[in-house]
Amino acid sequence: MRIFILGATGRVGSVIVNQALHDGHEVTALVRQPDxxxxxxxxxxxIQGNARNREDVSQAIREADVVISALGTDGTTTLSEFMKIIIDEMNLQGIKRIVTVGTAGILQSRVEPELYxxxxxxxxxxxxxxxxxxxxxxxMLNASNLDWTIVCPTYLPDGEAIGNYRVERDYLPEDGVSISVGDTAEFTYQQIFKKEYIGTRVGIAY
Known part of the structure; x- marks a missing residue:
């Protein structure tokens, strides 16, 4: 499989890259600083470039089968600017599957279900x-015609994958307080092979 990854130098993204390479996949990463x-x-x-530059994204995504974004927020609108570009480019190039790492903040509230x-x-x-x-x-993803999944971790300390986490559609698992970088990366990576959570946010926690 040919995988295009954003956020490859970050905590979650770097683990996903390692796992994909270990499994024998072809990986292309768009990075600002290759070093x-x-x-x-x-x-x-x-590929050295900027996620907000359409030409850079178009070049990097070429021939990809799936897209994974572990791109974080940086206090600006980089993430949403990139998402507009990637949705357009995926449609142009006929790529359907995208898995992104979000935040538990955009899951539905249990106490006030009408709110995030x-x-x-x-x-x-x-x-x-x-x-x-x-x-x-x-x-933006919800309004698109892509096969998307947003993995929504809660508090995210460093740590290896241990596997005994819980997941839930649209909500954070009850009383969930943390999830390791390793388990978040492992679950996110596995979604490119699965269809169970297409078109939904997924809360993940211990």
């Missing part, structure tokens, strides 16, 4: 900037 990629493999193609978690009393975060950006991405 931040600490591993090399003959099946890994690095970040808008409700469930959230303890003072700043909503990142969640608002992830919400824009969710709304």
């Amino acid at each position: 931040k990629v600490l591993f090399m493999d003959r099946r890994l193609t690095l 978690r970040y808008q409700s009393s469930e959230s303890r975060r003072r700043s909503t900037t990142a969640a608002e950006e992830h919400q824009r991405v969710y709304e």
Whole structure:
């Protein structure tokens, strides 16, 4: 399989890249700083560029079978700008499957179901900037004709995959408080082979 990955130098994205290469897939990563990629493999193609630049994205996504985005928010609108471009490019190039890493803030609130978690009393975060950006991405994907899945982890400490996590459509598993980087990456990667959560947000937590 040919996989296009955004966020390959980040905590979750780098683990996904390693797993995909270990399994023998061809991986293309669009990165701003290639020297931040600490591993090399003959099946890994690095393209230096900007996720907000349509030409860079168009070049990097060419011939991909699936797209994985572990791109984080940076206090700007980079994530939503990229998502508009990638949706357009996927449609132009006939690519259907995209899996992204979001945030538990854009899941539905259990106590106020008409609200997202970040808008409700469930959230303890003072700043909503990142969640608002992830919400824009969710709304764009939801309005698209792509086969999308958004993996929505809660508090995300470093850690290896241990496997005993819980997942739930559109909600955070009850009393879930954390999920490791390793397990988030493993679950996200596995979604490119599965159809169970197409067209939905998935909460993930221990």
